[in-house]
Amino acid sequence: MVFKILRRIAVLAGVLVFSATAAIAQTQTVAPPEAMVKSLNDSLLYMMKNAEALRFSGRRDFLAPRLNTVFNLPVMARIVLGRRWRNLNQNQQQRLVDGFSRLTIATYASRFDGWSGESFEIRAVKPMRDKTVLVKTAILRPKADTVEINYLMHQFKSGWRVIDVYLKQSYSELATKRSEYSSVLRRRGFEALMRKIEQKVAQYAAAG
Numbered sequence: 745m746v747f748k749i750l751r752r753i754a755v756l757a758g759v760l761v762f763s764a765t766a767a768i769a770q771t772q773t774v775a776p777p778e779a780m781v782k783s784l785n786d787s788l789l790y791m792m793k794n795a796e797a798l799r800f801s802g803r804r805d806f807l808a809p810r811l812n813t814v815f816n817l818p819v820m821a822r823i824v825l826g827r828r829w830r831n832l833n834q835n836q837q838q839r840l841v842d843g844f845s846r847l848t849i850a851t852y853a854s855r856f857d858g859w860s861g862e863s864f865e866i867r868a869v870k871p872m873r874d875k876t877v878l879v880k881t882a883i884l885r886p887k888a889d890t891v892e893i894n895y896l897m898h899q900f901k902s903g904w905r906v907i908d909v910y911l912k913q914s915y916s917e918l919a920t921k922r923s924e925y926s927s928v929l930r931r932r933g934f935e936a937l938m939r940k941i942e943q944k945v946a947q948y949a950a951a952g
Contacts, residue, residue, distance in 0.1 A: 774904075775903060781897075782866060803857070808849050811845075821841045824918050826922055861885070863884045
């Protein structure tokens with residue numbers, strides 16, 4: 745028991761050092777897209793290696809500032825809703841952004857919940873259109889197939905940010921959510937969509 749407590753304290757101390765180092769580096773220059781993704785990959789790897797000590801709540805809290813830095817979650821929430829975004833009032837738009845952001849963070853905290861020798865690799869940066877690139881990455885797994893994760897990134901005034909995530913090259917997570925969210929909005933309305941998002945966040949938290 746004492747060993748576990750000391751390990752958790754050491755992990756949390758490591759999180760604080762990791763955060764301070766990242767904050768100093770970020771203030772020095774505007775990072776290119778591949779550097780932003782590498783920063784995210786480094787954070788995910790650290791979290792995976794310390795997943796048991798951090799537990800779900802620790803992984804969620806560790807990831808929240810990092811995903812909010814690398815991802816443009818408000819823009820992603822708007823993309824998910826498409827033309828239906830304009831049908832929401834300002835309060836509903838903010839609630840959706842908040843719910844979508846918490847769900848995205850909870851999803852990553854749930855998916856990256858352990859380490860079995862995995863490593864991350866950035867394979868290419870492909871220009872797509874004006875101020876938009878696709879950063880191709882892979883998770884190398886010693887005992888399983890490589891998992892491809894590609895990040896569509898756009899250059900905003902604040903810097904490069906992720907606006908979509910593609911699995912297996914063409915599987916857009918936002919496109920999938922857009923179909924799902926549009927269906928709920930059309931059939932059951934905004935409040936039903938928010939309940940669905942909150943239920944999913946709660947499921948991730950309960951699963952640990």
